[in-house]
């Protein structure tokens with residue numbers, strides 16, 4: 001998802017409309033109320049003429065007395081209607097953006113985890129979820145009503161002006177097509193610069209996120225200075241992009257002012273002509289609701305008032321509004337890109353219950369490559385019988401963790417197949433598969449919530465007793481009890497308030513609780529001290545009972561005691577067999593045992 005500066009306006013507009021449609025009723029309400037407000041405004045101005053000409057002009061206090069309350073009352077009503085219109089538009093905009101936020105978050109949960117591994121995507125996603133949604137939200141709250149109200153106001157006012165002085169008004173309309181052309185050219189520029197600005201913002205967000213996550217290393221390795229420099233550079237790029245984006249928007253402002261100036265001059269010039277020749281301005285309308293004579297001082301004043309408040313004033317806002325539309329199109333298309341991302345594929349149909357699962361795994365000719373490089377796993381063949389304890393070892397980068405990712409379908413196989421109890425794992429429902437295969441990663445991740453919720457992973461189907469039981473089994477109960485709030489203790493971000501060994505025991509308590517027939521352990525004790533290793537090993541031993549277990553490990557004792565050993569290198573299995581036999585073979589395995 002990179003900003004190319006190109007924008008499919010049609011798609012962006014369709015996306016905005018799709019979101020608007022869900023609240024169409026509210027929107028129509030906002031629109032109608034706004035129209036009432038506009039009509040009230042113009043209507044109140046028409047009384048002004050009578051007040052000025054008949055009341056003040058002819059010094060008629062009765063006229064003033066009768067007309068003033070009418071005008072004041074209209075203005076008060078106008079104020080309230082305007083308040084209602086603004087409130088409703090905030091409600092409408094808020095509703096649309098709330099729905100949008102939820103939709104995007106739900107989508108986020110469906111994107112495969114590996115999508116997020118590409119550089120820059122965390123910050124990019126965060127920017128889209130915050131800044132871009134805010135732009136769209138602002139648009140629906142503040143600008144969309146203006147977008148309709150202002151042109152309507154201009155049209156309505158122009159119509160009134162047309163009625164009272166057709167020739168004069170027609171003369172002024174020649175400026176419209178010129179303005180339209182100018183705007184059209186401007187919008188393209190705004191689109192481009194708005195997109196660039198959001199992209200630069202993404203880069204900055206990404207850097208901030210990365211720094212926060214690695215703040216310990218920042219302090220330890222004293223990289224503050226170089227980070228500062230890099231950040232300043234990026235902040236400066238954002239500043240420049242912001243300035244360009246802003247400039248592209250605001251140049252519409254002087255254009256509108258210039259046009260307004262021309263219109264004003266034109267009217268005054270025509271008024272001068274009128275004084276000399278007569279006939280151009282003098283139009284008289286008399287009806288029950290509207291009486292108007294532009295030829296009088298009051299008339300021309302009202303004409304100006306409607307022109308200024310109904311046409312020229314609003315048209316000054318047209319520039320920023322159209323600029324805002326161009327900007328929101330960019331944000332909309334960035335959100336649309338998220339909505340269009342591929343989701344985790346699950347075409348499995350078979351449900352396998354835990355009790356029915358024997359735990360036999362057959363891997364046939366398995367091949368997988370990561371996108372950009374040639375790394376992954378090649379031609380893996382492996383047969384694991386129910387209840388077997390297998391150890392995988394081999395240098396780092398050998399493809400061990402990749403094999404696990406394929407087993408639990410975090411990644412999709414390129415070639416070959418994996419069978420679980422004879423069934424292709426692709427044909428098993430993802431949900432069902434993950435209930436059968438437990439996975440304890442090298443570095444378990446904890447959410448910043450209570451220990452209890454971390455162990456039950458948010459599921460409420462486990463009782464308090466079951467959670468305590470699992471923790472006892474995982475050798476975690478004791479240390480949890482000693483924490484300030486016991487099981488209700490809230491852990492820091494990513495579990496930062498616990499030690500590595502404690503985090504790992506929480507992860508093992510999870511595994512106990514989930515009690516899957518198959519267990520994948522990815523070096524669960526690799527970076528723990530010997531005391532912790534001992535504790536965890538005894539937990540693993542208990543946990544492994546009656547389960548098919550595959551463990552990635554470098555622990556010699558463990559390797560020697562396992563049912564079967566697999567040595568991987570460069571994505572392939574280089575040696576495999578019973579540990580006793582492999583030891584005699586004088587190959588790669590015997591070398592690491594002797595080390």
Ligand SMILES: Nc1ncnc2c1ncn2[C@@H]1O[C@H](COP(=O)(O)OP(=O)(O)O)[C@@H](O)[C@H]1O
Nearest residue numbers: 117370375376395396397398399400401402403
């Ligand atoms: N997300 C990824 N994108 C691209 N290459 C990857 C990714 N993850 C791992 N690799 C590469 O795949 C190879 C195997 O990685 P991995 O299975 O993690 O090794 P191991 O667990 O044996 O240390 C390595 O060369 C690694 O660089």
Ligand SMILES: [Mg+2]
Nearest residue numbers: 400401402522
């Ligand atoms: Mg690994």
